Amino acid sequence: MEVYNVKLPQQGASMTDGDIVEWLVTVGDKVEKGQDIVEVDTAKTTFNVTSPVSGTVVNLEREEDDNVEVGEVIAKIEVD
Incomplete structure (x- = not known):
């Protein structure tokens, strides 16, 4: 079982952090x-x-x- 760490990506050179507005998935969801x-x-x-x-x-x-820093793990997905 491989678990992939999803990290907050950088969108633009000046981005250092972002706020989680809404999760569009829940634990157990297939993506x-x-x-x-x-x-x-x-x-x-x-x-x-x-x-x-x-x-x-x-x-x-x-x-x-x-509030999340760029590169911080925000979710974990078990890879199919």
Whole structure:
């Protein structure tokens, strides 16, 4: 069983952090590579983070309204 750590990606050179607006998945959900999993708000934009792998969501590391640094793990997905 391989678990993939989904990290908050950097959207633009000046982005250092973002706020979790809304999770679009829950623990136990099956996700496909490229599927939107969470909405993030930054000082300049709002964007969706997509799943980099197909699998099952095993943990959401952060809660809605949490502020997250770029590169921080936000979710874990068990790879199919």
